[in-house]
Amino acid sequence: LEVSSFSLAVAHLNHLARGEDSNRDEDFVSNLCQKLGLKIFIDRIDVAKISLNRVASFQETARNIRHAFLNRILSEWRGDLVSLGHNADDQVESFLINILRGSGLLGLTRTPSKKGRYIRPLYGCFRSEIEDYIGLNGLKHCSDVTNLKTHYLRNKIRLGLIPFLKSFNPKIKSSLIETSGLLTDDEDYLQKEVDKIFSKVAINDQESNFPSLRVDLIIKQHPAIQKRLLRQAILQAKGDLRSISSRHIFDVLRLIKHSVSASEIHLPDGLTVFYNDGKLSFRKTNL
Amino acid sequence: LEVSSFSLAVAHLNHLARGEDSNRDEDFVSNLCQKLGLKIFIDRIDVAKISLNRVASFQETARNIRHAFLNRILSEWRGDLVSLGHNADDQVESFLINILRGSGLLGLTRTPSKKGRYIRPLYGCFRSEIEDYIGLNGLKHCSDVTNLKTHYLRNKIRLGLIPFLKSFNPKIKSSLIETSGLLTDDEDYLQKEVDKIFSKVAINDQESNFPSLRVDLIIKQHPAIQKRLLRQAILQAKGDLRSISSRHIFDVLRLIKHSVSASEIHLPDGLTVFYNDGKLSFRKTNL
Numbered sequence: 001l002e003v004s005s006f007s008l009a010v011a012h013l014n015h016l017a018r019g020e021d022s023n024r025d026e027d028f029v030s031n032l033c034q035k036l037g038l039k040i041f042i043d044r045i046d047v048a049k050i051s052l053n054r055v056a057s058f059q060e061t062a063r064n065i066r067h068a069f070l071n072r073i074l075s076e077w078r079g080d081l082v083s084l085g086h087n088a089d090d091q092v093e094s095f096l097i098n099i100l101r102g103s104g105l106l107g108l109t110r111t112p113s114k115k116g117r118y119i120r121p122l123y124g125c126f127r128s129e130i131e132d133y134i135g136l137n138g139l140k141h142c143s144d145v146t147n148l149k150t151h152y153l154r155n156k157i158r159l160g161l162i163p164f165l166k167s168f169n170p171k172i173k174s175s176l177i178e179t180s181g182l183l184t185d186d187e188d189y190l191q192k193e194v195d196k197i198f199s200k201v202a203i204n205d206q207e208s209n210f211p212s213l214r215v216d217l218i219i220k221q222h223p224a225i226q227k228r229l230l231r232q233a234i235l236q237a238k239g240d241l242r243s244i245s246s247r248h249i250f251d252v253l254r255l256i257k258h259s260v261s262a263s264e265i266h267l268p269d270g271l272t273v274f275y276n277d278g279k280l281s282f283r284k285t286n287l
Numbered sequence: 288l289e290v291s292s293f294s295l296a297v298a299h300l301n302h303l304a305r306g307e308d309s310n311r312d313e314d315f316v317s318n319l320c321q322k323l324g325l326k327i328f329i330d331r332i333d334v335a336k337i338s339l340n341r342v343a344s345f346q347e348t349a350r351n352i353r354h355a356f357l358n359r360i361l362s363e364w365r366g367d368l369v370s371l372g373h374n375a376d377d378q379v380e381s382f383l384i385n386i387l388r389g390s391g392l393l394g395l396t397r398t399p400s401k402k403g404r405y406i407r408p409l410y411g412c413f414r415s416e417i418e419d420y421i422g423l424n425g426l427k428h429c430s431d432v433t434n435l436k437t438h439y440l441r442n443k444i445r446l447g448l449i450p451f452l453k454s455f456n457p458k459i460k461s462s463l464i465e466t467s468g469l470l471t472d473d474e475d476y477l478q479k480e481v482d483k484i485f486s487k488v489a490i491n492d493q494e495s496n497f498p499s500l501r502v503d504l505i506i507k508q509h510p511a512i513q514k515r516l517l518r519q520a521i522l523q524a525k526g527d528l529r530s531i532s533s534r535h536i537f538d539v540l541r542l543i544k545h546s547v548s549a550s551e552i553h554l555p556d557g558l559t560v561f562y563n564d565g566k567l568s569f570r571k572t573n574l
Contacts, residue, residue, distance in 0.1 A: 099386070100455045102462035104469040156455070164451055168387045168443070175389030182391040182514075182533060186477060189511035224476035227469075246469060 009039040011073045015047045028142040041073045086120045089127040092173045093157050109184040194228040211236045212281040215256050237282035243268035296326040298360045302334045315429040328360045373407045376414040379460045380444050396471040481515040498523045499568040502543050524569035530555035
């Protein structure tokens, strides 16, 4: 038997998105921590207001703000790890969201239960198992009312699609988690291959921070690798892959395969891809 | 403008599975070919009767019998290619069936539109496009009544799941076909890698037709490759991968990772996997 000894603190970000309910949740967490003698960090940020001035969705803005908040608390409190509440149902829902949106292999993989300083200790437990534990031990809990609304895509999937899929396969949730696990291994292998090949295909240019690739070497690769090399270059040039669909990757492939002379194409967020003299270059203009 | 010149013959296998309807379909095809001046080959095989004595499902037995029939006609008539009627909707349905069953990457890939002597010229057309063409040109057609019943899984998916998924994404069918196309490239690359690695990991044994693998070399591979090497060995030993789930693959992995001395495990269809002296051997006993 091993007993771990660690210090726990709680961080709660009030998104101010659900009026009185948001404040009630904050009070609940605050009271619970006081009772348990846990240190608590609370902040209030009007996510909707910030979201209005951004291109990203409310959900995406909320996630970015939340991560910034958690990182700030982590260094303030001098903690080692941030423990997140994601469970196995969240994995299933994300998998289905990505299937519905249309996604390549990467979108169908699992977020690891440990990624940097973030851990997800409940990732292997279904929501029902957690609720059973709460019920059996007579613990107090608090639900976000938006979880019951079918307003957001994730809730529509939870309350509509998953029950429907269960009529085809009662064990659909475990089944999708297993599929996702297999695909995660495959994606990991492919990414490692791409990392190796990218360093050979990339042209070292001391003057520029933007990547350039040798087209003759891209052409020699397998289609699965070609597409990933281009994605990797876009990621380097743009900092993220937001708004980049496989359609854009195919456009760049067409450019290098069918273009006879120098040409360029424009991708989202001010990204331009130039093809000239056997070299494919990526540049980003600040918008 | 290019005009292809080729001879066309029609092959119709009456499965005798839908009573009078089966015979009506046969008559329809037969009359149509006579009118169009096309050579027709017809055979009647009671698939249900044969299926009774087999482990495989009705659908699987039907497919095997159909392929044997088509291959026989092909060599009898001295044809070059067999053209099958599969369309884009069939691809979408197969993708979803495999997602529901729980499948690795291979199950989520597209059947190529040309595979050996079989071609699928309508693979890029949705059923609705084919029906539009039939309607616009006033062509006669004939529907299999079982297509309207939700008895079979494929029909349940066609008539229940796909319309439901459209409420999430109206372009879900094209989206799934695109996803499947991306995954097909990935699987193709991985399979080529596995082929290369398998020949290095396999131990040449002149006496046996069954594969043996070097465990020290398997262990060194990436998990995605390890699982595929084992699947490849099982395919060689057993002739197919029927009844083999990822659960079995994980069992074999556990055997080589945690077994201290000689041991064996039994897999479906009389397949036994032996681990002894750093060697993993696969044997099949005829049942």
